Amino acid sequence: MALFGGIDIGSRSIELVVRDPHQVISRKKTATTFDPQAQIRRLSQGLVFEKLVATGYGRALVEKAGICPDIETITEIKAYGLGAHDLFPLAQTVLDIGGQDTKAIALMGSKVAKFEMNDRCAAGTGKFLEHLATVFQIPLEEFGHYALEGSQRLEINAMCTVFAETEAVSLMARGTNPHDIALGLHSSIVKRTLTMLTRVGANQPLLFAGGVANNPCVIQLLTEALGSAPLIPEEPEMVGAHGAALHAIR
Amino acid sequence: MTTSAHQKMWEELNLDIPAHDGLLAVLGKFYNDIYLSQSGRLKGMEYLDFVLSEVHGLRIKELQDAKAAGRKIIGTFCVFVPEELTLAAGAVHVGLCSGAEVGSDKAEQLVPRNTCALIKSFIGFKLARLCPFTESCDLVIGETTCDGKKKAYEAFADHVNMEVLEVPQRKTASDRALWKSEVIRYKAVLEELTGNTITEEKLQAAIKLVNEKRRALQRLNRLRHADPAPISGRDALLINQVSMYDDPVRFTQSINTLCDQIEERIAAGEGVVPAGTPRLLLSGCPMAVPNWKLPFIVESSGAVIVGEESCIGSRNTRDLVSEEATSMDAMIDALVDRYLQIDCACFTPNDERQDNLKTMVNDLKADGVLHYSLMFCQPYEHEALKTEKTMHQEQVPVLSISTDYSMEDVEQLKTRIEAFIEMVS
Ligand code: SF4
Ligand code: SF4
Numbered sequence: 001m002a003l004f005g006g007i008d009i010g011s012r013s014i015e016l017v018v019r020d021p022h023q024v025i026s027r028k029k030t031a032t033t034f035d036p037q038a039q040i041r042r043l044s045q046g047l048v049f050e051k052l053v054a055t056g057y058g059r060a061l062v063e064k065a066g067i068c069p070d071i072e073t074i075t076e077i078k079a080y081g082l083g084a085h086d087l088f089p090l091a092q093t094v095l096d097i098g099g100q101d102t103k104a105i106a107l108m109g110s111k112v113a114k115f116e117m118n119d120r121c122a123a124g125t126g127k128f129l130e131h132l133a134t135v136f137q138i139p140l141e142e143f144g145h146y147a148l149e150g151s152q153r154l155e156i157n158a159m160c161t162v163f164a165e166t167e168a169v170s171l172m173a174r175g176t177n178p179h180d181i182a183l184g185l186h187s188s189i190v191k192r193t194l195t196m197l198t199r200v201g202a203n204q205p206l207l208f209a210g211g212v213a214n215n216p217c218v219i220q221l222l223t224e225a226l227g228s229a230p231l232i233p234e235e236p237e238m239v240g241a242h243g244a245a246l247h248a249i250r
Numbered sequence: 251m252t253t254s255a256h257q258k259m260w261e262e263l264n265l266d267i268p269a270h271d272g273l274l275a276v277l278g279k280f281y282n283d284i285y286l287s288q289s290g291r292l293k294g295m296e297y298l299d300f301v302l303s304e305v306h307g308l309r310i311k312e313l314q315d316a317k318a319a320g321r322k323i324i325g326t327f328c329v330f331v332p333e334e335l336t337l338a339a340g341a342v343h344v345g346l347c348s349g350a351e352v353g354s355d356k357a358e359q360l361v362p363r364n365t366c367a368l369i370k371s372f373i374g375f376k377l378a379r380l381c382p383f384t385e386s387c388d389l390v391i392g393e394t395t396c397d398g399k400k401k402a403y404e405a406f407a408d409h410v411n412m413e414v415l416e417v418p419q420r421k422t423a424s425d426r427a428l429w430k431s432e433v434i435r436y437k438a439v440l441e442e443l444t445g446n447t448i449t450e451e452k453l454q455a456a457i458k459l460v461n462e463k464r465r466a467l468q469r470l471n472r473l474r475h476a477d478p479a480p481i482s483g484r485d486a487l488l489i490n491q492v493s494m495y496d497d498p499v500r501f502t503q504s505i506n507t508l509c510d511q512i513e514e515r516i517a518a519g520e521g522v523v524p525a526g527t528p529r530l531l532l533s534g535c536p537m538a539v540p541n542w543k544l545p546f547i548v549e550s551s552g553a554v555i556v557g558e559e560s561c562i563g564s565r566n567t568r569d570l571v572s573e574e575a576t577s578m579d580a581m582i583d584a585l586v587d588r589y590l591q592i593d594c595a596c597f598t599p600n601d602e603r604q605d606n607l608k609t610m611v612n613d614l615k616a617d618g619v620l621h622y623s624l625m626f627c628q629p630y631e632h633e634a635l636k637t638e639k640t641m642h643q644e645q646v647p648v649l650s651i652s653t654d655y656s657m658e659d660v661e662q663l664k665t666r667i668e669a670f671i672e673m674v675s
Contacts, residue, residue, distance in 0.1 A: 057661070077669035101662070112673045117666055119652075119659065 002050040005068070006245025007043075008079065008238075009036055009058030012099030012126065012211065015241040016043050021249050027238050032058070040065040053244040055079035057100065074247055076240050077105055077115050083243030084207045085110035088231050092203035095193060095222075095230070096239070097212035099126040102193060106200040116196040121160065124192035126212050128161050132185050135165055136178065143182065144215035150183030157188075164188065183217065190221040207231045209239040256307045259314060263385040270380055273352065274306060277540055284546045288482060290522050292515070294508030295485055301492050305539065309495065310382040316342050317386070322444050325387035325410075327372065328395055329566040329592060330417050332433060332585050337498070338448045338456035339440035344383055345494030346372055346390065347562075349541025351655040353378035360405040361398075366624040367654040368538065369402045376409055383495065384410065389443055391436070393417045395596040396629050413439055419598055421590055430586045437582075450578050457571045457581065463498050466505040467567040473512045474556050475613055478521025479529065480512045483555020484545045487532075490562045491539045523554045528675050531611055533559035533637065534622035535630045541655060544622055547664055553671045556614040559607055560622075565592060568606070595629035603633065604640045611646055618674040620667070621650040647674050 001020045008015045014036065016028045030039050036058050044052075044067045051070045054062035059073040076096070084094045085107060094105040102125050106114040118124060133143040154171065158164040164185060171181050189212075197206075206226060212218055213236035223229045233239055260270060281302060301309065313323055322341040324331075336343035351367065353374025360373055375381035384390070392403035392414040403414055415432045418425035437448055470489065473480060489508075493501055515521070530548060532555050537544070545555055558564060571588040575581045593603035611619065621637050623630035634650040641648045649670040653659055 057665070075665050075669040075672060077665070078672045101665075112669065114647075115666075115669060115673070117662070117669075119662065 003047060004245055004248035005044065005047065005049045005052040006079070006241045006243065006248055007040065007052060007054050007056075007062060008076070008240035008244060009040070009054065009056040009061060010099050010237075010240075011057050012130075013237065014039055014043060014056075014058075015238050017238060017241040017245040018047060019245045019249065024242070024245070027235060027241070029235075029237070036061050037065045041067060044068075049248075051248045053079075053248040055240050055244040072247070074244060077103060077112055077117070079240040079243035079247070080209060081105055081107055081112045081243065082110050082246050083239040083241075084209065086242065086246055087233050087239065088205065088207050091205050091207040091231060093197065093200065093206040094239075095197060095206060095208050096210040097124075097126060097189075097193065097208075097218070098210040098237075099130075101125055102196060102210075104193070104196040104200045104202075106203065114200045116199050118196070123160050123164075124189050126210070128164070128189060129186075129212065129215065131161050132165060132168065132182075135168060136182060141214070144186070144217035144219075146179060147182035147186045147217040148220065150177065150179035150181070152177070152180045152183070153187055154180050154184030156181075156184040186215070186217040187221055190218060190225060193222070194225055202226070204228060205231055207233070207239075209233060209236045211237045213237075256311070259311060260306075260382060263310075263382050264379060265382060265385065266379040269378060270306075273350075273380055277350075278303075280540055280542070284484060284542050285488070288484065288522070290520075291485065292481060292508060292511050294504065294511050295488075297504040297508070298485070298488050298492055301496055302488065302539070305495075306382050310386060312497065313342060313344070313383075313386045317388075322388040323386050324440075325384060325390040327391075327399065328393045328417070329561045330393050330395065330589055330594075331391045331415065332436065332589060333498075334453065334456040334460050334571060334585060335433070335437050335440055335448065337459060338452040339437075339444045340446045340452075341388075341440060341444055344387070345538070346381070346384055346387070347494070347536060347538035348372050348375050348381065349538035349655060350375075352380055361402050364626045365398050365402065366535075366627045368535070368624055368627075369398050371538075371655065373402060373406060376406070387411075389413060389439075391415060395594060396627070398626070398628075417596070419596065421597065426586060426590060429590060430582065433582055433586050433589070450576060450581065453578065453581050454573075454576065457573060457584070459498055459502075461570045461573065463493065463502045463505075464567045464570055466502045466509065467493060469509050470505060470512070471557065471564060471567070473509060473516065475615065476516045476521070477529070477615060478519075478523055478525040478527065479554045479556055480515045480521050482522050482545075482549055483530075483532065483558070484542060484549055486555070487537060487542065487545055487558055487562065488539075490558060490566070491537070493566075494538075494562065528553040528617045528671050529556045529615060530554070530671075530674075531557045531559060531607075531614055531616040531619045532563070532622060533607060533619050534634065535624045535627055536561040536563075537622070538562060543653070543655070543657070543660070544620065544651065544663070544667075547660065547667050548620065548671075551664065551668045551671050552675075553617075553667075555620075556616055557610050559603075559610055561592075561594070564606075564610065565594070595633040600633065604636065607637060607640065608644060611641070611644065616646070618647040618649065618670060620670070621648055623650075623652050625652050625654045 208230035356377040
């Protein structure tokens with residue numbers, strides 16, 4: 001049977017969803033690296049697509065990778081909308097916190113009704129957490145758990161990654177419990193995200209996607225702020241590729 | 251461009267020649283990528299291409315020739331400065347707003363960092379000695395619109411011969427009286443500078459001349475109601491930009507010729523894009539040459555811009571001065587009334603702008619509004635929120651963008667704009 005693909009080229013990772021007209025066949029993921037085209041080729045090795053839909057920050061690169069004659073590009077906003085609606089048909093809002101940007105999308109069915117996206121600054125994105133995890137010398141995957149051990153939620157005012165680091169370092173120098181500082185940093189992300197969500201209406205149910213949706217501390221703080229737990233798909237970073245693959249079979 | 255012939259003129263204007271050469275090279279390349287690469291352009295755009303290619307050349311030569319013949323050159327930064335009076339005094343009226351990131355580091359010695367790019371740019375151009383227009387001016391007219399400009403003019407006055415007109419912030423009777431006294435004062439300033447008396451005949455002729463220019467641009471805007479769009483938004487923006495500094499008589503003629511061609515195109519059912527292409531109305535801060543960043547992104551992403559609700563656009567052309575008046579006092583009143591109709595965000599309240607926006611969206615059959623404000627521009631950033639609200643009631647989607655002249659946010663803007671176009675399609 002003919003194969004269709006959706007590929008999401010983010011700043012940190014590339015996700016590929018392979019499907020036929022009826023169902024998803026496989027999901028793959030790799031790091032973007034400095035040579036995304038080679039990564040794209042590697043990821044799709046041995047696969048012959050009838051049609052491929054590319055999305056994400058590097059969507060324009062796919063055409064140049066020469067892996068499929070029929071390639072269409074759509075934005076992450078549209079792809080996340082399509083993917084979210086398919087996974088959770090009742091979802092009204094999508095929050096995606098990825099490696100380099102954060103998006104809040106209000107849905108009308110599978111269509112985008114309104115969206116907000118962070119501007120050129122990486123504050124409040126996965127990059128922010130990644131950078132600060134390094135400062136704490138903790139693997140990114142464990143940073144959320146680490147923060148959850150904090151008991152006191154500090155107010156970190158700086159939104160900018162660089163200033164937040166300065167603030168964190170000076171708190172450490174004052175002997176503040178590092179878990180509390182980590183908690184404060186997570187909470188600053190959630191605060192920023194909420195502003196964006198409010199601007200699109202933040203209707204529930206809300207689907208939380210993107211790599212940061214793997215972070216237990218962000219999930220907990222978001223749950224507290226929203227008053228109920230967000231819907232989180234099995235592999236939250238796959239929602240964009242999933243939506244792109246759906247677009248491919250249309 | 252016959253660079254060598256202009257070289258001497260630029261030297262006489264004391265431009266920084268190597269830097270200026272660099273600027274022209276960048277501008278040329280930019281223009282090539284954004285303009286000359288378009289397909290299905292109208293023949294009449296050749297005039298605009300030519301004028302733009304000679305923006306620092308032949309047009310400056312014309313200004314020098316006018317000066318040699320005893321005419322004065324007036325530079326302006328706002329559509330509030332009555333061009334009719336400038337022309338009636340036998341002077342040349344040019345816009346000095348600039349749309350390139352030039353000399354920002356120098357500009358930041360005169361204005362704070364959180365100043366909009368437009369202000370930084372005109373100061374940067376002056377301090378870096380790169381703008382032959384500014385260097386040609388005998389007098390530069392500022393105006394009390396936004397705080398950014400008001401304070402910038404104080405600093406700018408150390409570098410150029412300046413006069414500041416007081417534009418009110420509201421439109422009550424006393425504001426009108428204030429504005430009228432300023433219009434009269436501007437007339438006196440011009441008469442003193444030029445040594446010419448502004449007679450009733452001269453003013454009447456100037457009113458007609460500027461009205462003709464605005465009528466040609468109104469005609470162009472009306473033709474853009476057609477679907478498929480007969481002209482790209484980029485080209486229309488360029489026309490409005492050139493209107494700010496070109497010779498008004500020649501310009502009007504060329505635009506009317508262009509409009510004839512557009513009419514033929516519409517009659518044949520043709521356009522620059524296929525029928526049904528998403529249509530966006532651009533609204534907000536003025537986009538001065540060579541600020542083509544957003545229109546280029548929009549039109550490379552599968553949409554077309556059908557109107558510019560801005561001062562380099564319909565805000566400058568929508569209203570005409572009544573031609574009925576013949577006495578000096580009545581003509582001044584007509585000018586005062588016409589200029590007070592300008593719906594700039596510096597006014598409060600400024601509900602006219604929202605009404606005008608609604609009309610434009612309907613007339614142009616726009617699928618969405620792209621609101622553009624320059625970063626740090628308080629008036630327009632505020633009205634972006636207001637516009638979102640109005641358009642929400644009208645069920646017209648709005649994408650509000652705040653940016654500057656740099657290119658570092660282009661990728662992100664592309665994603666946002668493409669997503670917006672997907673949304674309105
Ligand atoms: S936006 Fe306002 S201040 Fe700027 S040129 Fe227009 S009228 Fe003048
Ligand atoms: S863009 Fe805004 S801040 Fe800049 S000069 Fe115009 S009104 Fe003032």
